[in-house]
Amino acid sequence: IAQAASGGAALQQQGTAVLRQGAAQLNSGLDALVAGSGSLKDGMSSLNGQLPALTDGVGRLQQGTKDLKDGTTQLVTGADTLTRNSPALNEGAAALTDGAGQIQSGAQQLADGSGELADGIDQLTDGANTLESSLADGADEIRSTNTGDAVVDMFAAPVVTEETQMTQVPNNGHAMAPYMMSVALWVGCIAFSLMYPLTEYAGKLKSGTAWWLSKASVLYPIAILQALVMVGALHAINGFDPGRMGQTLLVACVASVTFMSVMYFFTNLLGKVGSFLMLVFMVIQLAGSVGTYPLELSGSFVKYLHDWVPFTYTVTAFRRAICAGEDVTGCLAYLAVWLVVFTLLTILVFAVRAKRIKAEKPTLMVWLEEHHLA
Incomplete structure (x- = not known):
């Protein structure tokens, strides 16, 4: 009994202070809890507003997954087609190589033709000079030619026509x-x-x-x-x-x-x-x-x-x-x-x-x- 009384006195002196301290901390925690509850409420409201966008994104993700699957199938098919057409592709590459050789040969012929064209231009120039000199000589001859009335008549009417009547029809009857x-x-x-x-x-x-x-x-x-x-x-x-x-x-x-x-x-x-x-x-x-x-x-x-x-x-x-x-x-x-x-x-x-x-x-x-x- 004496010990209980002593413990009760100690509890009265110490435990109440601890209890008061714990109650104060509890009260402070409750205030923080109230503040956190408001934040949680605001977050839940914001999350609720984003749910349609989240749902649409999930739908697009699902469609994209399906498209990815289809594309993968097409990729596999294309790879098979490419594998089957590899011989034709190789032949086309060989033909392309031959064509390149022909283009090179044609370029060489074009170069040779350009040389011949240059020679032709030189010949044309010489011919033009010859024509010029010949025209000048012809003009001198024309100036020295007789241009009387008889010559003019000859040039105006070089051929004389003669009419020969085979038959005659006297009238329409x-x-x-x-x-x-x-x-x-x-x-x-x-x-x-x-x-x-x-x-x-x-x-x-x-x-x-x-x-x-x-x-x-x-x-x-x-x-x-x-x-x-x-x-x-x-x-x-x-x-x-x-x-x-x-x-x-x-x-x-x-x-x-x-x-x-x-x-x-x-x-x-x-x-x-x-x-x-x-x-x-x-x-x-x-x-x-x-x-x-x-x-x-x-x-x-x-x-x-x-x-x-x-x-x-x-x-x-x-x-x-x-x-x-x-x-x-x-x-x-x-x-x-x-x-x-x-x-x-x-x-x-x-x-x-x-x-x-x-x-x-x-x-x-x-x-x-x-x-x-x-």
Whole structure:
């Protein structure tokens, strides 16, 4: 008890002071804690404001990580491609080396050419000097040359032209006559073929040739007669006076007989249809024969017809005969070919038709007559 009382007295004297000192330190610590809590609050507020930026940065970091991965993959692929293309790269390097050598060779040739160019410039300079001296000499010669009126006339008109007239066409009627005479003969043959019974026969049918001859003996004399009448009427009524009357009559007769043979074939084969086709063919020939305008002024399609239609050769032959120009033999030969070909074809038609009639078989002409086309 005595010790407890003594300890209590000591505790009262010493412990209270320590307790008061500890309480003061505790109070000071609490003040620091309060101040730290305010700083912590401010820091937390600042951290809270930076959280969106931190979140965006984390997102960009994630995307960058993905891009880095893709780039790494592409790098690996590119490395593989580079490895595979290494031989081609080596070949390209070798080609580049060869090209460098060629450039070096070209540079050497350019240097050589520059030397030749320099030599050429020297030669050009010498030539210019020679030209200058020659011009000066020529000027001296011109000053010393006779420049009278005769010399001036000679230089003004060094060539004398002489005109030689091959033929003469007195007027436009003689110029248009070859064209219109061909048309007249063609139309006359069409008209007579329509009027004359080409497919009828009297008595007993002997043969196709005899049948053809019975009609041809009328057609061809009529063709010659119409040619003579045409030329005679033009001469007597219109004053038609060709340079070669005999050749003009010959051309008219050959052309008329040729035209009649063509009409004979088509009219005999197709009846009125054949005559219609011949009328259409005449219109084609009017364009193809260039009877009114030269070939150079006609349509582009005319050149494909010009050399093939009979009118081309009848117009040319008439022109040569009327104007006493070139020979007409070539034109007459062409017309003769047409005459022979269509005569043979007509005889063949008559022969086939006669054979079918004797065999009592139908013919094309019967069908045409039934349909009013013959």
